[in-house]
Amino acid sequence: GDSVTQMEGPVTLSEEAFLTINCTYTATGYPSLFWYVQYPGEGLQLLLKATKADDKGSNKGFEATYRKETTSFHLEKGSVQVSDSAVYFCALNNNDMRFGAGTRLTVKP
Amino acid sequence: SAVISQKPSRDICQRGTSLTIQCQVDSQVTMMFWYRQQPGQSLTLIATANQGSEATYESGFVIDKFPISRPNLTFSTLTVSNMSPEDSSIYLCSVSRGGNTEAFFGQGTRLTVV
Numbered sequence: 319g320d321s322v323t324q325m326e327g328p329v330t331l332s333e334e335a336f337l338t339i340n341c342t343y344t345a346t347g348y349p350s351l352f353w354y355v356q357y358p359g360e361g362l363q364l365l366l367k368a369t370k371a372d373d374k375g376s377n378k379g380f381e382a383t384y385r386k387e388t389t390s391f392h393l394e395k396g397s398v399q400v401s402d403s404a405v406y407f408c409a410l411n412n413n414d415m416r417f418g419a420g421t422r423l424t425v426k427p
Numbered sequence: 428s429a430v431i432s433q434k435p436s437r438d439i440c441q442r443g444t445s446l447t448i449q450c451q452v453d454s455q456v457t458m459m460f461w462y463r464q465q466p467g468q469s470l471t472l473i474a475t476a477n478q479g480s481e482a483t484y485e486s487g488f489v490i491d492k493f494p495i496s497r498p499n500l501t502f503s504t505l506t507v508s509n510m511s512p513e514d515s516s517i518y519l520c521s522v523s524r525g526g527n528t529e530a531f532f533g534q535g536t537r538l539t540v541v
Contacts, residue, residue, distance in 0.1 A: 348527075349527060350527040350528070350529070352529055352530075354532075359537075360534050360535065361431075361433075361519055361532035361533050361534040361535045362470075362519070362521075362532040363532070364428075364529050364530075364531065367529055369527065407469065407470075409530075411523075411526075411527045411528065411529070411530070412527060413526065413527065415460075415472075415521075415523070415530055417469050417470045418469065419468075419469045420468075420469050422467075
């Protein structure tokens with residue numbers, strides 16, 4: 319069945335560092351891909367999405383490109399802030415939502 | 428997008444009792460789901476709440492333990508029955524408009540069973 323494999327954490331970075339969180343997927347057909355963020359004590363918030371190959375989703379300085387040839391949707395940000403500390407989930411929807419294991423990011427001042 | 432109100436936000440319950448969690452959406456949605464998230468873990472789908480009919484449960488989850496109601500397109504409840512400490516978790520309501528669209532989440536209910 320469909321699945322999402324996400325880079326294991328935790329990830330600890332200094333403020334203004336470059337962030338990459340890897341995500342690859344296995345799916346038949348043409349799923350939509352998503353990144354969600356979960357701040358402490360809260361539910362999941364949609365961060366960005368891409369619905370077809372070569373689409374780039376972006377929001378709040380985060381970007382991810384839907385790469386069908388490598389079945390990947392890596393999350394990147396050029397300069398992280400302390401406020402970006404959270405857990406990040408990669409997900410796909412192919413008529414059935416699937417989530418990765420989550421990656422905890424801690425950004426230190 | 429959809430705004431989801433989930434309550435209670437947290438509760439501490441005695442073992443053997445039951446807790447009902449409510450999920451209210453600000454607009455009509457096609458799909459409503461209930462997830463469990465154990466500390467430091469990803470989300471596990473409990474069931475899909477179907478309007479006007481019995482919920483569709485995932486493997487490992489049964490109606491007697493997690494009865495679900497969905498009387499209309501904007502409201503659902505999840506009951507955690509006969510609770511034990513192993514039920515301590517975060518329970519999340521989620522909605523989507525179907526197909527390959529994004530899901531939206533409530534803020535979650537943090538349940539502790541003592």
